[in-house]
Amino acid sequence: MQLDMAEASPSGVAAKSAAPDVTPVAPPALQVVGVTKRFGAVEALAGVDLQVERGEVVALLGRNGAGKSTLMRVLASTVVPDAGRLWVEGIEAGSDPARVRGRVSLVLGEDRSFYWRLSGRKNLEFFAAMHGLDRRRARAAATVALESVDLSAEADKRVDRYSTGMRSRLAIARGLLGSPTVLLLDEPTRSLDPAAAAEARALVAAAAGRGLAVLLATHDLHEAAGLAERTVVLDRGRVVARFDRPVPADALHQAVTAVRP
Numbered sequence: 676m677q678l679d680m681a682e683a684s685p686s687g688v689a690a691k692s693a694a695p696d697v698t699p700v701a702p703p704a705l706q707v708v709g710v711t712k713r714f715g716a717v718e719a720l721a722g723v724d725l726q727v728e729r730g731e732v733v734a735l736l737g738r739n740g741a742g743k744s745t746l747m748r749v750l751a752s753t754v755v756p757d758a759g760r761l762w763v764e765g766i767e768a769g770s771d772p773a774r775v776r777g778r779v780s781l782v783l784g785e786d787r788s789f790y791w792r793l794s795g796r797k798n799l800e801f802f803a804a805m806h807g808l809d810r811r812r813a814r815a816a817a818t819v820a821l822e823s824v825d826l827s828a829e830a831d832k833r834v835d836r837y838s839t840g841m842r843s844r845l846a847i848a849r850g851l852l853g854s855p856t857v858l859l860l861d862e863p864t865r866s867l868d869p870a871a872a873a874e875a876r877a878l879v880a881a882a883a884g885r886g887l888a889v890l891l892a893t894h895d896l897h898e899a900a901g902l903a904e905r906t907v908v909l910d911r912g913r914v915v916a917r918f919d920r921p922v923p924a925d926a927l928h929q930a931v932t933a934v935r936p
Contacts, residue, residue: 702765704729704888705750705779705857710759712745712912719745720756721912727857727888732879734903735892736931741909743892747861750890751781764856777806780855784862786846791835795826795845798834799852806853820848824878840871847878857888864898876902896924896931910935 703726712720720742727733737743748754750761752772761768761775768775789798799817800810808816821830824844829837837845843863850858860879864872872895879902883889893899899906900923908916908930916930 701729702762703727704764705890706762707746707750708760710746710749710756710761712749712754712756719912720749720759723759723909723912723914725890725907725914727890729856729888730883730886731904732883732889732891732902734899734906734927735890735909736894736896736899736906736927737909738931740911742912743909744861745912746909747781747859747890747892750857750859751779752776753781777853778856779859780850780853780857781859781861782846782850782863784843784865786842786849789834789842789845789849792833794831794833795837795841795848796821796830798845799848802849803852816852820851823851823881824848825874838871840867840874843867843871843875844878847875847882851882855887857890858882860889860891860893862893863891864893864895872898896927899927900924906930 705725705727707723707725710720710723711718723742723746725733725746735743735746745754749756752768752775763775763778766774766778790801793801796817799820800813803813803816804810806816818827821827824847826841826844826848829841834842834845847863850860863879864875867875876898879889879891891899891902900921904921906918906922906927907914908927915933915935918926918930
């Protein structure tokens with residue numbers, strides 16, 4: 676005999692199936708699928724897939740010529756890929772490139788784009804204006820960026836009087852202008868002494884702590900091990916290894932130096 680559902684329910688009321696818990700899932704801050712780029716006969720990127728969530732640091736490793744810098748420039752919209760798709764916060768670059776560019780900021784190691792005879796503050800005000808900010812908002816944005824990298828006391832010095840470490844911090848400050856979602860860092864600690872490199876790494880961790888999605892290209896395996904929640908290894912334009920958790924530098928060394936056909 677089949678029980679009536681009202682009889683099976685302790686209260687005598689017919690049981691109702693629970694409504695499914697449908698929680699909207701936010702898209703990754705940065706997602707790349709199948710990105711390919713050739714320069715003549717050289718295949719710089721060959722079907723790269725990658726994603727970075729808000730509030731995390733993902734390290735991008737590989738030997739010289741592996742494709743790290745090319746990928747960074749594709750993500751920053753300064754190099755056009757031959758194939759593949761890119762989304763930032765669910766916005767596809769192909770459908771709305773201006774909005775995607777406005778949410779991504781690229782910081783290069785040894786950035787030489789500053790005006791060395793101007794102060795750090797004037798440089799940032801200029802670059803803030805390039806983001807479309809009026810003079811008042813550009814000044815405010817520059818002040819906030821300088822404070823975030825602990826350069827307020829040196830803000831009115833000419834950039835040609837900055838140390839290498841100070842210029843590195845200024846480059847990160849420039850990357851924070853415009854409130855980007857994604858921060859791309861291409862070897863930000865290259866040529867820095869240990870103390871300046873440690874300061875730069877602290878700024879990277881702080882940026883992720885504020886909710887930015889950070890993609891860090893580096894040759895420093897200890898830096899990657901200390902900062903990254905996840906790591907992607909490139910070789911000859913292809914992803915050859917992924918680590919979905921923090922791993923020690925020796926494991927990263929084995930992945931980067933593995934002999935591949």
